[in-house]
Amino acid sequence: MAKTDWKAKAKALKKKLKKLGALVEEKPVAPVAAAAKPAKLVSKLAPKGGFPALPVIAGVEFSAVEAGVRYANRTDVMLVKLAPGTAIAGAFTRSSTRAACVLDCQCKLAAKVPAGAGAAIVVNSGNSNAFTGQGGVDAVNAVTGAVAEALGLPAARVFSSSTGVIGEPLPYERITAKIPDLVAGLRDDAISMAALAMMTTDTFPKGAMATVQGDGGEIRIAGIAKGSGMIAPDMATMLVYIFTDAKIAPAMLQKMLSRHVDTTFNAITVDSDTSTSDALILAATGQSAAGPVKGPVAKAFEAALHGVMLDLAQQVIRDGEGATKFVEVRVTGAASASDARKVALSIANSPLVKTALAGQDPNWGRIVAAVGKSGAEADRDRLTIRFGEILVAENGFRNPDYSEDDAAAYMRQDELLIGVDLGLGQASRSVWTCDLTHRYIDINADYRS
């Protein structure tokens, strides 16, 4: 073997060192940015087995194209065509600065245009068309109008979403130019293509499914979602589309959807930041062989729908920007449901709790502080805190048998449960969150460049 060239080795190491050192020492952005763009690795919290095999939903077709809205060498626009008779329900962000496409969807759903003609959903990534003034409204009209024309639908039945950078005019001609290709590419088995096309900082596409035994046939549900950062939904989450072949009236569909938004998409937070673009659309084509959804089937269908919604919501957390821990915060014993939610979100959004999780440090004092600042009714001396099965503290004092070593070992797991009992009442609430790591800062200190 040749004698090691120590001089060259030292030089290479020195160079690497300089690069890393700059990152650690918080030098101005340029070196941080350079280091912040490693190959996009799939989150280690991603569901095992990758994107699930989702069933074909009769009456739903998908396609995706590369339109170059912002990204190169990847699909960035997807189209969903929904058969005549499809019932549609939706839930959207309550942000007061919501995007033009969100307002357009809300307006179209409120108009209750008869389902006879069918419907479509068109989604682009790379640009959220938010805070783009009248130009943003024009862009929505141009895109949905072009889709309506190409598919022979009323524009009032074409829903659109945009996700990506805020405040940049949407180059919508790049989308309208691709509509013939989108229409030509429609296939009933291409839902995964649609899921991929709407990703931004996501590291994996998100899908979930369920089947329910209906009267005289099977009912299928398949959903897709995108979301990774700016996740603290307030009514819905980033972008979620759920399809079913159930025969169900729009009003019943909307009721079911609204009932479960609070315990699924509104119960997750990556960073406490609420998007301007959150949209959730649920479409039921009615093409299942099963009869109309009612009675016990309605119950089973609603439970299955809840399961799909929760699965997708949790996948968003599993892909939280920089996440290395998937964490459930379960609050019990609250005086009211609103208090349970306040405490759970206060803990889940606390930067100090989230950095302790990143450090695998069972720093439960920060949980006490987060309960204290939540604004909910709380009595320090009735608080119980658990990490998984480990009783950390009760009655305002550390459990005498608490072992920091046991807790530290527990914190090294990827999936964690923080249990807080307020000891005041019967209300409870779970929310799901992730930790706050260096990667989150890498991703967000230089998202646009």
Next chain:
Amino acid sequence: MAKTDWKAKAKALKKKLKKLGALVEEKPVAPVAAAAKPAKLVSKLAPKGGFPALPVIAGVEFSAVEAGVRYANRTDVMLVKLAPGTAIAGAFTRSSTRAACVLDCQCKLAAKVPAGAGAAIVVNSGNSNAFTGQGGVDAVNAVTGAVAEALGLPAARVFSSSTGVIGEPLPYERITAKIPDLVAGLRDDAISMAALAMMTTDTFPKGAMATVQGDGGEIRIAGIAKGSGMIAPDMATMLVYIFTDAKIAPAMLQKMLSRHVDTTFNAITVDSDTSTSDALILAATGQSAAGPVKGPVAKAFEAALHGVMLDLAQQVIRDGEGATKFVEVRVTGAASASDARKVALSIANSPLVKTALAGQDPNWGRIVAAVGKSGAEADRDRLTIRFGEILVAENGFRNPDYSEDDAAAYMRQDELLIGVDLGLGQASRSVWTCDLTHRYIDINADYRS
């Protein structure tokens, strides 16, 4: 010169590289912890010139000792002795899980014990004595009782604060054992020693002063503060002690203090996390040669007091954990004062805004999103956003003359102003914050070990 020993050099570099690499690559906690403890560098945002020369306040004496509460080789307990006749006012955290010493201070202030006997303040760092049950109460009684005995004061006039880790029993005997030393060391010119002894993750001690021309003499104000993380005060901030020789009644002193808490200590946030231990005490010895504070002197005194409070509050932000930017968020045109505050805090607490600041990225879309999620009345199409003097957007649309290059150059400064006009009313509010950097995570992923 001897030939360079490249082999040894490479080995040393490799070792350093490994250490830095672990920090960057989000390895499990142990290596992060090791790398997270560099020499404590003073924040680059610290006031130029170091700790200010604070005037002696007649009737106030200070001392500090090494009691080894948690830290070694540094002072960690400080004592302030206040002359007979001193009026005392205070403001404290509204956290529902506040520490025993905070409750004790509130109780003692509410009791309005006559000022005749004098008073004292005793503060330790390293342990916050929060969430420590009856043991915590006993610790407060032991420490304040021992100080009272040593100084010949009623215990009801001895106020205490504790700052540091939450949930660990306070080893108060280490403090009571040092009280003779503390009393023996009292000096009227040792205020900086007191400021140093209460530091935790602070990188510099904080002090501020003012003088006012009173009737027949000068009135002096000198204050000290500690605070760096868990900063989103809700009534006061971390620990702040302000002393004056003004002749002023306790009720007037309290009124002035309360009037200015909202625009100073309640207007800062490092990480949106509210402490269990926030305490602000203002003591007026009445030993100035000037006559009682009233009329125009009262106005001047109040203005000077506000200045000292704001200065100390801003110094806490300048020492925000990991901070590289000192940022004012100035909201104008709000429909109400409460809305202005909501919007300002929503922007100042947004992890996405704060990481963009760390990345020196003029990502104003995230400001739009933060306005939208604030819950305040806002009309997207009336929003105006500025970085310093740079008009970024107005009327819900990007300014056509906006130059991203100009904005990026602006963001490279250490001190930034984010201006948001809601275009709805006359209310305004400024809050001060810092960016969210890798150092914040380094510090907080392993604060306790």
